Amino acid sequence: MHMASQPGAPTGRLGPDAIPLVLRVNGQDYPLVIEPRVTLLDALREHLGLTGSKKGCAHGECGACTVLVDGRRINACMTFAVMHADQAITTIEGLAQGDALHPLQEAFIHHDGFQCGYCTPGQIMSAVGFLAEGHTGTDAEIREWMSGNLCRCGAYPNIVAAIAEVAREKAC
């Protein structure tokens, strides 16, 4: 997962004008020319057209923009794209294998883990990170470790149920 020495690592003083860089998103390399001040979220949404990651608060408080960077969940609104030019970025668009949904996507549908759906991509990406971190998946643990992802519709009981189901399956 650690890719610091990958060829895409930017070196030297870059910007403030637009600079060329390559973002590896969902296994695909995307060449871009952007300023260093472009956040990872804006790069994904505005420059790559990957609008699954949502901009909720743009202040790192709601978690709607959660993506995985080298397998670790982060708020894409609180970091700059140039900082991740040599890392593997995974967004909600990269979870399904063709028509086969990721188990967490299936579980969110099965448990109705959303109302408006705006926070859902962030909830699911965060849940992927949660499971990868090796938590046991009790309701209390899910609520604690998913606390960075807010749902204004209040679908929390169903979100917890969806994640708990996948956590149980993973434990088997």
Added chain:
Amino acid sequence: MQPFAYTRAADPSDAVAAVAAEPDAAFIAGGTELVNWLQDGLANHSLLVDVNALSMLGGRV
């Protein structure tokens, strides 16, 4: 957000030298709360020095 230049520090002395050489430079690691300050205009920096690659911080963010 005001434009800024970016550089990635290779080691601690490199990071310190880069920030010390420029009055308006700042370190960036996780980005909280610096990105918020930059977005709200509470902070403006000519250069951000990324210290994520320094092993002393326990790896990349």
